[in-house]
Amino acid sequence: MGSCGDRAVGVRGLPDRAQHARRVRESRPRRHRRRERHRHGAAPPARGGGDAARIAGHTRWPARRARAEHRRRHHRRSRGRRRARDVRVPRGERDRERPHALGCAADRRARAHVRSRPVRCRGGPHGVEGARVIEIVGLTKSYGEHRAVDGLDLRIETGELTVLLGPSGAGKTTVLRCINRLIEPTSGRILVDGVDASTLDPVELRRSMGYVIQNVGLFPNMTIRENVAAVPRLLGWDKKRTAERVEEMLDAVGLDPARYGPKYPRQLSGGEAQRVGVARALAADPPVLLMDEPFGAVDPLTRERLQKLMRDLQRRLKKTVVFVTHDIDEAVLLADRIALMRDGRLEQHDTPEAMWRRPANEFVSRFFGENLGLRVIIRHCLADVRLKPLPDGAPDLPRIDAGVSLKEALAELVGRRARALVVVRDGSPVGLFDFDVLVESLAEESACDAR
Ligand SMILES: Nc1ncnc2c1ncn2[C@@H]1O[C@H](COP(=O)(O)OP(=O)(O)O)[C@@H](O)[C@H]1O
Ligand SMILES: [Mg+2]
Incomplete structure (x- = not known):
């Protein structure tokens, strides 16, 4: 029976040269073996992006790569099994045999496919x-x-x-x-x-x-x-x-x-x-x-x-x-x-x-x-609410565009410590916004609710 790490197989004996090669390989420090295994067999480092990478259209690339990787492993495994009938193979060795020829070709094909294939979405009413x-x-x-x-x-x-x-x-x-x-x-x-x-x-x-x-x-x-x-x-x-x-x-x-x-x-x-x-x-x-x-x-x-x-x-x-x-x-x-x-x-x-x-x-x-009521109200646009009429003369108040939300208007009111804001549409003042406007808007929404 083989030691830990070896495949337990019936050994018919290795030819001298193979035995020598095996001894040389096994005598290499473990870290070298690991490095080689990575170079030859392990999956490539992630290119980043995760889901977004798949979504962005690289979907096919990692998927094919995964399939290629699977085939490569499977291929190695089955070869390993075939050889296992005859020889005792240390575990790391199988990874180094004919290193990832299949994977490389598959990867190249996959990448070429992604590059060359024009993507045609199915058009028309149901595409x-x-x-x-x-x-x-x-x-x-x-x-x-x-x-x-x-x-x-x-x-x-x-x-x-x-x-x-x-x-x-x-x-x-x-x-x-x-x-x-x-x-x-x-x-x-x-x-x-x-x-x-x-x-x-x-x-x-x-x-x-x-x-x-x-x-x-x-x-x-x-x-x-x-x-x-x-x-x-x-x-x-x-x-x-x-x-x-x-x-x-x-x-x-x-x-x-x-x-x-x-x-x-x-x-x-x-x-x-x-x-x-x-x-x-x-x-x-x-x-x-x-x-x-x-x-x-x-x-x-x-x-x-x-x-x-x-x-x-x-x-x-x-x-x-x-x-x-x-x-x-x-x-x-x-x-x-x-x-x-x-x-x-x-x-x-x-x-x-x-x-x-x-x-x-x-x-x-x-x-x-x-x-929720307040949250709903403040997302309305200033233009959507009933503003107070402008007083006579030009009031000395900060101005705000009618296109902003009540939330922004409220923040401006508080931030400027102003009692009211002059609401401007296309450069012309159209009304006043203050806390009363907000309260009335809330009351109106609630009245709609009651109706
Ligand atoms: N891959 C998974 N395997 C097992 N459970 C999962 C997996 N993905 C999600 N769940 C479970 O499904 C439930 C819903 O998850 P998720 O859709 O991520 O919730 P949300 O996005 O609302 O926070 C959770 O209980 C989560 O633990
Ligand atoms: Mg979530």
Whole structure:
């Protein structure tokens, strides 16, 4: 029988030369053997990016690489077995035989495939290019006995920003990852513009859905410009169009392309990196955007700026956005509709206003607490509320644009320690904003509620 580390096999004896080679190999220090094993057989170091890398279209690359790796191991194993009939083989040796020839070729083929293959999304009314509405029908995802998502029905409307809200562990991320098929449901269906997502090519599906996650997952070895250009390049856009789009997207997220384009992700702050993440997700102009706690890891001030950026972008772009968060303020600020989840189930799906006025159950009222009314009100635009008339003459008060939210107006009022603000539209004063306006707006909303 062989010693520990050797395969226990029937030995018919090795030819002299082979015995000598084996002795030489075994006499090498262990660290050399480990280094060789890594060089020849081990999986390559991760290129960074995780899910985002897969989403950005590198999906095929690591998947094929994994398959190649599997084949390589399998190949080695079966050869090992064949040889095992005749010889005693120390464990490390098998890894060094004909080192990863199969893996290398497969890797090369996979990379060439990604580079050369023009990605054609299925167009037309049922193709992913035209996808806008996402319908989730009876979605269940189980992990063993535990149901992370439990019979979820949810319709996410065209051009709306739907927030998946709920406590940690409610199943929000699981739903998002089922939508872009990073994970497959246990049962139920997801329809993308009426087409069952399980019948679509997952890579094409993902490329039609921008994806932003916490800590972004930018490719660390690519510049910011290359990061943002990743999906357009995979989609076969020409250089000029890609370059223009990269500039446009960096501008849109408030980063100067000349300054930030050549930098690497490690040279950015958390907030800047998150902006790049948004720019990258939007670069190929996908009709759907999936965002999983995208601003969860940045400081409160940066977070507020990013939320504002997101709100303004969405007003312009009108994507179908599914935005996961557990932050009520963020949800109320951004959402056209909120889908409130608990334990994998949907508690209520409605506009923030409707949830405030007509909470579906005790859990919903408790989850939002006392302040939902105020939260809902302050997301309104100054232009939407009944302002006080202007006094005669030009009042000596700070001015504020009618396009800002009540939240910003309130912050300005408090910050400036002013008794009122003059609201200006297109350069002309249109009314006064003060605390009374806010209180009356709240009262009016409550009256609507009573009606
Ligand atoms: N890969 C997994 N294996 C086992 N359990 C998981 C896995 N992913 C998620 N879960 C469980 O499913 C539940 C929902 O997870 P998740 O969707 O991440 O929640 P949320 O995003 O709302 O915080 C949690 O209880 C979590 O522990
Ligand atoms: Mg989550």
